[in-house]
Amino acid sequence: MLPLLVLISEGISASTDLFSHLWQTVLPDYISNTLLLGTFVVLLSVCFGVISAALIVHSNVAGKAILRWLLMLPLAMPAYLVAYLYTDLFDYAGPVQRTLRLWFNWQNFNDYWFFDIRTLGGASIIIALVLFPYVYMLARTAFELQDQNLLKASRLLGLSAKQSFFKVALPLARPAIAVAASLVLMETLADFATVQYFAVNTLTTAIYDTWLGYSDLATANALASILMLFILFTIVAEQRARAGQAHQSNRINKIHQIIILSNTAQIFASGFCWLLAITGFILPFILLLLMAWEYSTIEQFFALIPSATNSINVAFWAASLSVVFALLFTLFKRLSTDKWRYLPMQISGFGYAIPGTVLAMAMMSTFAPIDYMINDIAKFFNYSPPGLILSGSIFAIIFAYTVRFAAIANGTIDSGIKQIPRSIDFAPASLGVNLSTMLTKVHLPLLKPSIWVAWLLVFVEAMKELPAVLLLRPFNFETLSTKIYQLISDEMLEQGALGAIFIVLLGLLPIIWLNRNKDNTSQ
Amino acid sequence: MTDILNIKDLRVSLQGKTILSDVQLTLSKGDILGLVGPSGCGKTTLLNTIAGFIEQEQGQILIGNSIAITPGNNVAPQHRNIGMIFQDYALFPHLTVEQNICFGIDKLAKKEQQSRLNNLVKLLELTNLEKRFPHQLSGGQQQRVAIARALAPQPKLLLLDEPFSNIDARLRNELMLSMRHLLKSLNITAIFVTHNKNEVFTFADRISVMHQGSILQTGSPASVCQQPINWQVADFLQLGSWIPLKVQSSITYQTALGEVSCLNKKVSSAKEDKIQQLLLKPHYIEICPTSTANVQVDHITITEQGFHYLFSSLTPNTELAFKQLSYYSNELYSLGQQVALTIKTHNFIVFNK
Numbered sequence: 010m011l012p013l014l015v016l017i018s019e020g021i022s023a024s025t026d027l028f029s030h031l032w033q034t035v036l037p038d039y040i041s042n043t044l045l046l047g048t049f050v051v052l053l054s055v056c057f058g059v060i061s062a063a064l065i066v067h068s069n070v071a072g073k074a075i076l077r078w079l080l081m082l083p084l085a086m087p088a089y090l091v092a093y094l095y096t097d098l099f100d101y102a103g104p105v106q107r108t109l110r111l112w113f114n115w116q117n118f119n120d121y122w123f124f125d126i127r128t129l130g131g132a133s134i135i136i137a138l139v140l141f142p143y144v145y146m147l148a149r150t151a152f153e154l155q156d157q158n159l160l161k162a163s164r165l166l167g168l169s170a171k172q173s174f175f176k177v178a179l180p181l182a183r184p185a186i187a188v189a190a191s192l193v194l195m196e197t198l199a200d201f202a203t204v205q206y207f208a209v210n211t212l213t214t215a216i217y218d219t220w221l222g223y224s225d226l227a228t229a230n231a232l233a234s235i236l237m238l239f240i241l242f243t244i245v246a247e248q249r250a251r252a253g254q255a256h257q258s259n260r261i262n263k264i265h266q267i268i269i270l271s272n273t274a275q276i277f278a279s280g281f282c283w284l285l286a287i288t289g290f291i292l293p294f295i296l297l298l299l300m301a302w303e304y305s306t307i308e309q310f311f312a313l314i315p316s317a318t319n320s321i322n323v324a325f326w327a328a329s330l331s332v333v334f335a336l337l338f339t340l341f342k343r344l345s346t347d348k349w350r351y352l353p354m355q356i357s358g359f360g361y362a363i364p365g366t367v368l369a370m371a372m373m374s375t376f377a378p379i380d381y382m383i384n385d386i387a388k389f390f391n392y393s394p395p396g397l398i399l400s401g402s403i404f405a406i407i408f409a410y411t412v413r414f415a416a417i418a419n420g421t422i423d424s425g426i427k428q429i430p431r432s433i434d435f436a437p438a439s440l441g442v443n444l445s446t447m448l449t450k451v452h453l454p455l456l457k458p459s460i461w462v463a464w465l466l467v468f469v470e471a472m473k474e475l476p477a478v479l480l481l482r483p484f485n486f487e488t489l490s491t492k493i494y495q496l497i498s499d500e501m502l503e504q505g506a507l508g509a510i511f512i513v514l515l516g517l518l519p520i521i522w523l524n525r526n527k528d529n530t531s532q
Numbered sequence: 533m534t535d536i537l538n539i540k541d542l543r544v545s546l547q548g549k550t551i552l553s554d555v556q557l558t559l560s561k562g563d564i565l566g567l568v569g570p571s572g573c574g575k576t577t578l579l580n581t582i583a584g585f586i587e588q589e590q591g592q593i594l595i596g597n598s599i600a601i602t603p604g605n606n607v608a609p610q611h612r613n614i615g616m617i618f619q620d621y622a623l624f625p626h627l628t629v630e631q632n633i634c635f636g637i638d639k640l641a642k643k644e645q646q647s648r649l650n651n652l653v654k655l656l657e658l659t660n661l662e663k664r665f666p667h668q669l670s671g672g673q674q675q676r677v678a679i680a681r682a683l684a685p686q687p688k689l690l691l692l693d694e695p696f697s698n699i700d701a702r703l704r705n706e707l708m709l710s711m712r713h714l715l716k717s718l719n720i721t722a723i724f725v726t727h728n729k730n731e732v733f734t735f736a737d738r739i740s741v742m743h744q745g746s747i748l749q750t751g752s753p754a755s756v757c758q759q760p761i762n763w764q765v766a767d768f769l770q771l772g773s774w775i776p777l778k779v780q781s782s783i784t785y786q787t788a789l790g791e792v793s794c795l796n797k798k799v800s801s802a803k804e805d806k807i808q809q810l811l812l813k814p815h816y817i818e819i820c821p822t823s824t825a826n827v828q829v830d831h832i833t834i835t836e837q838g839f840h841y842l843f844s845s846l847t848p849n850t851e852l853a854f855k856q857l858s859y860y861s862n863e864l865y866s867l868g869q870q871v872a873l874t875i876k877t878h879n880f881i882v883f884n885k
Contacts, residue, residue, distance in 0.1 A: 158622035161585055164609040165616050166636025166685060180626050 028228050031219075035210065036232075042129060043198065043211040043239070049133035050140065050197040051190050057137060058144025059179075059186060061282050066152040067174050068268045070278045077149075080282060083289025084142040085516030087473060087490075089202035090509055091289075092126075092135045093497045094296045096206075099126050132207045138289040140196055144189040151185035152178055170268045191247035198239055199364030201476035202494050212236045213366045213476065220370065220480065230374055233367040240362050297510050304503035313508045316487040323403055323478075323488065324471035327410030328418075331467045332460055334411070335418035339426050340448065344434065354419050361416035365477035368409050372481060376400035376408075405481045410471045417470060418463040425459025426452070466519050473512055534561045535594070536689055536721040537582070542591035544574075544581050551577045552745045555591070559689070562719045564712065566736030566753075568726055570768060574745040575725045579691050582723070583616055584609035596688050615687035619694040621678035623666040629677050630662040636685040652680040655714070671699060672707060679711065683718070690715070690722040696731055708734050729769050741765045763809065763883040772813035775845075775854040777882060779806060785880075788845040788852040789817075789826055792875050807851055811881040814860050817873055825870035827857065838862040846870065 061080050064070045099105050106123055115121050125131065155178060163173040201213040212232055220229040270278055338354040360368070376399035384394040399405060433451060453460075475490045482491060489508050496505040535558055542555035552574045559565055567575050580586045582593060584607060593601040595614070601607050623632050633652055637645050653659055656676040666674055675695065682690060695711075696704050712735050715722055726732055732739050733753050740750040741764070749761040760766035767774075778786045785792050787810065827843035834840075843857040857873070865871060 156620065156622060158618040158620060159624060161583070161609070162616065162618065162622040162681075163624075163635065164585070165583060165612075165614055165687075166681070167610045167639070169608065169610060177624060181624075183626075 039215045053137035054141040054193045057141035062148035076282045079286040127207045147185045147189040151182035233370045301506035316492040320488040327471040328464045328468040330411045331418040335422045358416035360412040369477040369480035409477045414467045421463035538594040566732030566739040569742030573742045615682035616691040692724040773857045774809045777810040823872035
């Protein structure tokens with residue numbers, strides 16, 4: 010919370026000249042682009058996610074066993090990669106337009122119309138294609154866990170299976186869909202690389218440009234504060250939508266009311282789901298594999314090793330620290346009788362809502378003055394100044410990652426500890442065992458699987474994170490994601506295709522775990 | 533009387549496993565049938581099949597005179613004119629009491645909807661609760677809303693799936709009686725599923741005992757209790773204790789409590805020297821202070837009917853030995869005390885176990 014408060018106070022004291030210049034020139038466009046992008050992505054994601062989840066749970070759509078998990082895979086694909094691959098595929102010099110020109114004997118772009126992917130609309134579709142699985146997963150779980158007696162009751166009260174879905178199942182899933190939509194909105198507001206690549210100017214790109222272009226930290230902080238305001242609105246809206254969730258039941262009943270689709274409807278429904286899976290994951294992944302196969306060399310592979318090592322290094326420390334803090338917060342919440350015992354976990358979980366760019370600005374605003382103070386003190390005692398040991402080292406990156414991904418570690422370990430019956434907390438004391446023995450011999454061994462999963466999830470997210478590290482990295486420090494982003498910016502992804510495949514494969518790990526977990530819940 | 537439900541030769545399989553087989557059932561207008569049986573015997577599957585949530589593999593379900601359901605002619609649940617009250621009531625959490633009750637009658641004219649709503653609200657004492665949501669109601673109020681909602685479309689048949697299992701034991705009897713009174717006053721035909729024998733005796737006009745997917749016996753509670761058709765029926769309804777019995781001659785039988793005589797047809801048809809099981813109700817046993825002790829007290833419980841004793845025979849390793857014989861008395865015996873029991877002459881109920 011402290012870096013965020015520093016950021017807001019710095020933002021308030023921003024140079025009014027530059028800020029008013031921005032306001033008179035580009036800022037209204039940046040804000041409207043941000044809002045339009047957020048709206049389009051949320052609408053598209055809800056549309057894709059709810060329809061596909063409804064078809065998988067409530068209809069007899071063909072191939073649902075495989076589509077069920079295929080529809081989750083786009084989440085592993087970073088949006089900027091898909092953006093690059095589709096631009097490569099669909100732009101003027103790409104294979105699609107080249108083939109069309111050859112077939113129809115068109116000479117140049119004046120002879121035909123073809124959509125331009127590098128627009129706000131294009132960015133919205135690309136981001137929605139990789140973010141809709143949030144909606145799909147939460148809506149699917151909501152549909153599956155709904156008390157099937159409610160649907161049975163509606164059938165006996167005169168509704169067909171289809172009417173019953175629209176009048177009962179869908180309204181009951183509304184809180185889950187709202188949560189997913191807010192997640193999608195937060196991820197969209199946090200996106201930097203896709204919009205930057207498509208030259209769609211949003212608040213995140215404005216923050217980046219203001220800091221790196223104008224070196225004006227205060228104005229960048231002011232822009233970050235505006236972005237944070239949008240995030241806060243999203244959180245409040247989500248909380249309000251979630252208020253109805255208390256009505257929902259977790260009773261599982263195996264008889265699902267299935268809407269029987271006609272043959273034509275089957276073709277459309279199945280085609281819709283396959284189209285989402287193909288465009289969101291299968292096609293970009295194949296394109297990446299082809300790119301790696303065609304262009305990768307052993308030298309490129311070795312060239313990626315230093316940045317991969319850096320990525321692993323920061324991700325390792327971020328994951329380890331997040332898990333340690335999560336363990337402390339979770340155990341404190343569970344074992345303390347203090348009425349504020351929930352607070353540390355709640356506050357630390359807030360970091361996930363902060364976009365990486367905003368977080369990076371907050372870190373810089375907090376650590377840079379501390380660094381200057383340390384240097385002044387060193388000089389005062391006649392020591393050589395140690396330099397920017399906090400803001401100019403990987404410490405800031407690890408700290409930012411730990412803050413940003415604390416919610417993941419907290420959630421995983423907290424759900425793990427909830428599986429341990431309360432009586433287990435009291436049993437050791439009744440046997441004369443003290444608290445530390447109880448923790449080391451009972452709770453930690455029981456929490457071991459959750460600890461591993463939490464560590465893995467944070468590790469994977471940290472490996473993929475881009476905006477924060479772009480702003481916080483020390484000079485000449487590259488991670489795998491910054492390296493790939495750089496290659497994409499230079500239109501040379503071919504050289505980093507192997508690294509991109511590595512990031513995608515890493516991204517699949519939490520999805521596999523999530524899928525397994527969800528299947529267990531459903532069973 | 534008009535038949536509201538007629539089930540013939542019903543068979544249902546789920547995932548290749550036969551769940552219901554050879555089910556026959558007839559229900560007349562105004563009948564309340566209690567469907568009982570141990571957990572997993574197929575009661576809820578039968579209810580779901582009647583409601584239309586599961587398709588039958590074989591047999592016919594006739595609802596009233598107009599709806600005939602066969603494997604080739606399925607009728608969707610919404611067209612069967614059946615109401616159902618679920619164990620958890622399944623009230624729509626996003627709708628108010630009023631909206632829940634009117635859910636199944638929203639195609640009717642507004643005036644008719646309002647009239648039915650008013651009648652049901654008054655009948656079920658839900659006045660002033662119409663605008664509340666289900667989570668703002670007590671368990672009993674929720675149950676009454678579920679009844680009102682199920683009755684609003686005026687179904688031909690009402691299915692009740694363990695509707696009292698979530699109710700506090702003290703209130704349960706009261707609610708059962710008031711619900712029975714309501715169904716009777718509206719002349720509603722109902723099937724009531726439970727695994728609690730006491731509930732079925734309080735609530736139903738007739739009972740059907742199910743076991744492993746089949747209906748073993750159907751009749752009035754009194755007739756089923758007096759003449760259980762087989763061991764499973766008697767055992768599920770816990771009509772008494774079982775003690776081994778050996779046929780000595782056509783009229784004399786040997787038990788661990790001594791030689792007994794009876795002219796009961798069923799017993800006399802048993803083969804000599806064969807061990808069978810005698811169903812012994814507590815009131816057919818008496819303590820005989822002058823005779824030699826043949827049982828000992830293993831367990832004592834205090835009940836509203838006096839002390840409840842569980843006796844075991846004093847000859848534990850013989851073929852006629854028994855471990856638990858139930859007996860009620862106002863006299864206090866001590867644990868381990870040995871006493872002499874005799875069996876009063878009555879119409880024996882004997883089965884092969």
